[in-house]
Amino acid sequence: MTTAPQGSVSPELFRPTQPRRAFDEVIKQIRQLVDSGQLKPGDRLPSERVLAEQLSVSRNSLREALRMLEISGVITLRRGTNGGAFIARPTTAAMAAHLTAGLRLADFSLENLTDAMRTMGGNALASAIPKLTADDLDELDRHIARAEALMGEEHRTERVYELTEFYRRLAQATENPILVVLMDALLDILRQVLPMLHTDGHGFAIEARKRLLNDLRRGDSAAARRELDEHLIDLHARWLRDNDPEVIVTTGLFTKEE
Incomplete structure (x- = not known):
């Protein structure tokens, strides 16, 4: 597995999704990785481009899935140079x-x-x-x-x-x-x-x-x-x-x- 910078998550954790259920599959995979402890509070997900490629979904589908995960309190989305999608603290x-x-x-x-x-x-x-x-x-x-x-x-x-x-x-x-x-x-x-x-x-x-x-x-x-x-x-x-x-x-x- 490719070594990711400290605090970041390797894109190889994620699997290509099933095309007809891409939106659901993105949410399901991230939730499962959180539940299993492979994704921990504070972990930064790969960039939108890299994650979309790894999951084999469009960037629009990925954005919608991330927005719903943010609404559900699973991740937080931050803007700016050090921004990105981060696994949320327990809530x-x-x-x-x-x-x-x-x-x-x-x-x-x-x-x-x-x-x-x-x-x-x-x-x-x-x-x-x-x-x-x-x-x-x-x-x-x-x-x-x-x-x-x-x-x-x-x-x-x-x-x-x-x-x-x-x-x-x-x-x-x-x-x-x-x-x-x-x-x-x-x-x-x-x-x-x-x-x-x-x-x-x-x-x-x-x-x-x-x-x-x-x-x-x-x-x-x-x-x-x-x-x-x-x-x-x-x-x-x-x-x-x-x-x-x-x-x-x-x-x-x-x-x-x-």
């Missing part, structure tokens, strides 16, 4: 990753996932409402706008990230680190399940978030909580309607990987 995201890893030992159904989302989402929203600031509401609006700008099927993975980050922002607004960790773990599961499910676009999810945000801006907490719960019930009904029964019974998500 709530790291704690959530341990919870997610524990769930790999459990079987669960889509009904279990929906129930968990209704419980966690409802509690996070109820706790966040008294503390939401104008900046929080504007950030929720930006997540909606970014998701709406990614409506093409080729942007499905990026769109799912933006839609699910809406929930994470609500959890952050609670100012309760335990709720943030639990929400992060749940969203990690959701993001792995959603690509396995057929959903007829996400226009309905975007419109539901717009209505929820309008309720929050009006200060109508009861309507906001009702909107969130009704949306999750509707989402589950769409899953049942549009997917194979085998997928509904068990996600198959946590079988041992090759």
Whole structure:
């Protein structure tokens, strides 16, 4: 293996990705290297050019994957002469990753996932409402706008990230680190399940978030909580309607990987 400068990571750690799932594969590889300890807090990833070549992905796909990893708290992106992508210090995201890893030992159904989302989402929203600031509401609006700008099927993975980050922002607004960790773990599961499910676009999810945000801006907490719960019930009904029964019974998500 080529020797990398101290504090830097050799590009040979990374494998070429599967072309159809390049975005997912970049995120998956970096997360696995962090979980295994091969990437440690403070490590600097190879340059964008070198990493894109090693992973066999376009630089645009790599940039999107790195941005989502930054949003999830796995890496930090720094600008300037000494900038680049660095593995983040342990945060709530790291704690959530341990919870997610524990769930790999459990079987669960889509009904279990929906129930968990209704419980966690409802509690996070109820706790966040008294503390939401104008900046929080504007950030929720930006997540909606970014998701709406990614409506093409080729942007499905990026769109799912933006839609699910809406929930994470609500959890952050609670100012309760335990709720943030639990929400992060749940969203990690959701993001792995959603690509396995057929959903007829996400226009309905975007419109539901717009209505929820309008309720929050009006200060109508009861309507906001009702909107969130009704949306999750509707989402589950769409899953049942549009997917194979085998997928509904068990996600198959946590079988041992090759």
